[in-house]
Amino acid sequence: xxxxxxxxRTVDVDGWQVRLICYQLDGQxxxxxxxxxxxxxxxxxxxxxxxxxxxxxxxxATEKLGRTKRHAV
Amino acid sequence: MANYIxxxxxxxxxxxxxxxxxxxxxxxxxxxDTAAYEEGHVPGALxxxxxxxxxxxxxxxxxxxxxxxxxxxxxxxxxxxxxxxYGDSNNWFAAWAFWQMKIYGHADVRLxxxxxxxxxxxxxxxxxxxxxxxxxxxxHASDPDLSIRAFLPHVQxxxxxxxxxxxxxxxxxxxxxxxxxxxxxxxxCQRGGHIPGxxxxxxxxxxxxxxxxxTYDELLALYGAEGIHAGQPVxxxxxxxxxxxxxxxxxKYLLGVEDVKNYDGSWTEWGNLVGAPVEKGASxxxxx
Numbered sequence: 001x002x003x004x005x006x007x008x009r010t011v012d013v014d015g016w017q018v019r020l021i022c023y024q025l026d027g028q029x030x031x032x033x034x035x036x037x038x039x040x041x042x043x044x045x046x047x048x049x050x051x052x053x054x055x056x057x058x059x060x061a062t063e064k065l066g067r068t069k070r071h072a073v
Numbered sequence: 074m075a076n077y078i079x080x081x082x083x084x085x086x087x088x089x090x091x092x093x094x095x096x097x098x099x100x101x102x103x104x105x106d107t108a109a110y111e112e113g114h115v116p117g118a119l120x121x122x123x124x125x126x127x128x129x130x131x132x133x134x135x136x137x138x139x140x141x142x143x144x145x146x147x148x149x150x151x152x153x154x155x156x157x158x159y160g161d162s163n164n165w166f167a168a169w170a171f172w173q174m175k176i177y178g179h180a181d182v183r184l185x186x187x188x189x190x191x192x193x194x195x196x197x198x199x200x201x202x203x204x205x206x207x208x209x210x211x212x213h214a215s216d217p218d219l220s221i222r223a224f225l226p227h228v229q230x231x232x233x234x235x236x237x238x239x240x241x242x243x244x245x246x247x248x249x250x251x252x253x254x255x256x257x258x259x260x261x262c263q264r265g266g267h268i269p270g271x272x273x274x275x276x277x278x279x280x281x282x283x284x285x286x287x288t289y290d291e292l293l294a295l296y297g298a299e300g301i302h303a304g305q306p307v308x309x310x311x312x313x314x315x316x317x318x319x320x321x322x323x324x325k326y327l328l329g330v331e332d333v334k335n336y337d338g339s340w341t342e343w344g345n346l347v348g349a350p351v352e353k354g355a356s357x358x359x360x361x
Contacts, residue, residue: 001113001201003193016256023193025113026201032161037244038316039162039277040255044108064257071265073250073353 001026005050010036011058016065018042020054029053033061076289078329082171082322083286084157084183086192093117093157099150102189103127103160103170105315113199115159115185115192119148119206123166123315127173135222135337138214141177145212152180152213159185159192163277163284168319172335176222178215184322187284194283221321223308223334225342232268232350237306238299239271241356242320243340247312248273250353253344254312261312262344266353268310272299273356276316279323292328299358303329310336310343 003023010019017036022029031053033043043060047053077083084092093100093115100118102110110120121127126144129136136144150156156179160167164184174182185192193199223231231237246252250265267273278295279287286292301307307330309317314337321335343349 001199002196003113003199004196006194006196008194021190025199030112034162035256035258037277038247038255038275039165040258041106041162042257044106044112046112061257067259068252068254068256069260070251071253073265 005029007050013058013062013065016068018058018061018065020057022050022053024050031057033057035061035065075286075327077286077327078289079326082183082326083186085186086195086197089115089157089159089185089192090197095155097153098155098157099148100157100159100185101148101170103158103166104162104189105166106161109161109189111201111203113193113201114204116198116200117204118159118200119204121148121170123169127166127170135173135176138177138217141173142212142214145179145214146210147206147208149206149209150212151209154181156182157185158182159188161189163190163280163319164188165276165315165319168322169315172221172318172321176217176219178218186286190284220332221325221334223310223336225338225346227334228268228308228310228336228338228343229349231306231308232270235270237308238301239268240274240299240301240307240309240317240320241267241271242274242276242309242311242316244275245273247340249355250351261341264344264351266344266351267356268343269350269352270358271310271352271356272358274299274320276311276319279320286323286327289327292323296324296328301328301330303331305330305332307333308336309333310339312340313337314339
């Protein structure tokens, strides 16, 4: 099987950068979300469409990022 | 050509596509999230879990020599096998595996430049069935080479002496103390900040957008600006030692720094240690 329709984009979630990487494999879309800096994975989902996969991955990433506290330096 | 000092430790995705199933080659995907491997991997690649197969699960440590030999034998890897490692997160955990294989003296281990992301972005073949290894016996690991691993006492001495360049490869916000773990991950330390005097060089600065390593000249300029040269002792650290094993690989093999150690205790050790000095905000090294 070959991955197809590869895409990569970065969105802003409450001041955090999130990278969405999406591709189609065997008829389904796979999407991961990472936090760009440093690049740790936040979500990995599979869905029927690219839009659904991105939306689900973004929802998981948003929920996790919402728990991140910024501390005074 | 990128003109790295040790170019033989890096292979391209093209090379892997041509040689992945060669008899003397074993390709291994290393992830922290093994769902990535199950989703699809380089045809013929084995999958190692960083969490359960490349760490001692009872003591915070790398594998013992005996555990490492067992993993090699179960993976069908002999002392003469060419092992090519790749993984997600731009090869962070692959670099950890590389570092550990070098600790136990494996001669021919290489990273696939660009890792899993590059392979997929190029639309190359993926296989979902788990690759079954053909176990062997008789793998002989060397005694651990601790010249490439830093333990806490050595880091404390080096920090006080100031003769070693300490490289913190976490994100700028982790370095400053604004956040206590990468965004979205659980906080894993009691104090934020960095080891006093450490230089901030996030690991990703060594990579291009496609995940491949920057050229020798670009890397030399990046790390040279922090006072690093081939003869300068260096200790790299991050949060748990995987991002810093990536930087360790860059410094040791691509730039040829002779004395570079990965401090795998990293911030989850230093940032939880009673009495350890912590610096917040910008580095005193940068202010100096």
